């Protein structure tokens with residue numbers, strides 16, 4: 001007998017560790033849901049790759065998760081959400097959640113001076129999805145400034161979350177946005193909350209950071225509820241992890257970030273999918 005739909009795990013994927021920032025918010029909001037996480041560290045970064053390549057990778061990641069019998073797929077990667085949401089959604093045949101809308105809506109809600117900065121990968125910045133999504137939520141004039149921060153992803157994957165070199169790089173990336181007088185800064189890449197200490201210190205107390213983890217978890221909760229897919233179990237959720245690269249690195253950094261041991265991590269050959 002197959003597992004009832006609501007008892008199935010939620011599938012989450014990212015190009016690497018970044019999606020764990022979404023998973024963490026999900027675990028806090030939905031403690032009884034099981035999850036399967038795939039981090040494609042072997043093929044990261046996605047942010048500097050073409051839309052076609054990111055779409056191909058995203059479809060492979062989604063096929064892998066579908067094979068694991070998930071009930072929903074969360075594209076916990078802004079680059080893949082901006083490039084491949086439609087393709088994944090059309091293929092999956094179950095609810096697919098993207099991560100751009102929740103961050104854009106939050107930015108529109110919290111800004112006071114309507115000057116919003118967005119940092120993301122080159123792919124996300126080039127796609128212009130954030131300015132378009134923020135303008136849809138914010139009536140009237142608004143100034144939106146974007147900055148690609150490709151080195152942040154390598155620093156995050158390397159575990160260099162809080163080093164002096166990370167602060168130096170953050171200063172170079174953020175100065176042009178800060179010079180525009182932004183009061184809100186969207187972390188438009190799921191890797192960036194791993195560097196949030198450094199980004200907060202660099203941006204200063206007058207800039208509100210938008211980490212979409214919480215808002216994404218709320219959308220997931222709402223969608224599960226509406227579609228009758230919520231797991232009614234009272235047991236703590238089980239979390240399984242897969243990576244396309246070193247299990248040791250994933251386990252070490254993943255456990256440090258989630259503040260709980262990443263157990264049952266396995267390496268897979270994603271090119272098979």
Ligand code: DGL
Nearest residue numbers: 018045046047078079190
């Ligand atoms: N974490 C991803 C994002 O949100 C991608 C980072 C990358 O692989 O370049 O965009």
